[in-house]
Amino acid sequence: DAGITQSPRHKVTETGTPVTLRCHQTENHRYMYWYRQDPGHGLRLIHYSYGVKDTDKGEVSDGYSVSRSKTEDFLLTLESATSSQTSVYFCAISEGAGMSYEQYFGPGTRLTVT
Amino acid sequence: KQEVTQIPAALSVPEGENLVLNCSFTDSAIYNLQWFRQDPGKGLTSLLLIQSSQREQTSGRLNASLDKSSGRSTLYIAASQPGDSATYLCAVADRGSTLGRLYFGRGTQLTVWP
Numbered sequence: 085d086a087g088i089t090q091s092p093r094h095k096v097t098e099t100g101t102p103v104t105l106r107c108h109q110t111e112n113h114r115y116m117y118w119y120r121q122d123p124g125h126g127l128r129l130i131h132y133s134y135g136v137k138d139t140d141k142g143e144v145s146d147g148y149s150v151s152r153s154k155t156e157d158f159l160l161t162l163e164s165a166t167s168s169q170t171s172v173y174f175c176a177i178s179e180g181a182g183m184s185y186e187q188y189f190g191p192g193t194r195l196t197v198t
Numbered sequence: 199k200q201e202v203t204q205i206p207a208a209l210s211v212p213e214g215e216n217l218v219l220n221c222s223f224t225d226s227a228i229y230n231l232q233w234f235r236q237d238p239g240k241g242l243t244s245l246l247l248i249q250s251s252q253r254e255q256t257s258g259r260l261n262a263s264l265d266k267s268s269g270r271s272t273l274y275i276a277a278s279q280p281g282d283s284a285t286y287l288c289a290v291a292d293r294g295s296t297l298g299r300l301y302f303g304r305g306t307q308l309t310v311w312p
Binding site: 115117124125126127128129132134142174176178180181182183184185186187188189190191192 | 300
């Protein structure tokens with residue numbers, strides 16, 4: 085299994101509070117991604133990173149920010165959590181981008197916003 | 199925008215059957231297609247990756263085919279076992295989008311009963 089950990093694994097928080105989720109990898113892969121998984125929508129890309137300090141938005145980025153100060157860590161921050169951000173969040177990594185590169189996923193973080 | 203559809207949404211079969219899961223996508227300009235397995239409450243496990251220049255890939259009892267021109271992929275599972283019960287997701291890496299980002303189908307929930 086690819087060395088990807090996510091923390092916390094479960095979190096319950098209140099509306100309006102900031103939340104930070106962490107993804108940590110031991111594979112030294114260049115690309116890192118944050119997805120959310122919701123019933124009826126499947127997995128959707130929130131943000132991604134193509135190197136230290138290099139990040140960009142995915143299709144559902146509103147209300148989220150990210151940071152990557154080290155190759156191994158990719159942080160996802162909910163600036164002010166809302167109930168619509170209740171979801172399961174997955175981090176993924178990839179050595180490269182293109183034809184032959186697989187993405188490997190972490191175990192997920194289940195976030196509940198009350 | 200790339201759209202990925204998986205049929206059927208759910209499938210229940212007795213142990214030992216050979217079965218086929220279907221995946222279709224709307225834009226044939228892809229880098230690759232990945233099949234994943236997801237167990238309840240768990241992350242995604244990569245099963246097979248087919249590059250856009252390939253027609254099929256095999257791993258053990260799994261065989262995945264790709265017909266890029268018609269926008270279709272099938273995952274064939276031979277001699278199914280109860281341990282194969284899980285949700286199977288297909289995802290395409292779209293050439294026209296953020297490098298490496300995946301578009302996911304909503305999955306086929308497979309139950310194999312003894």
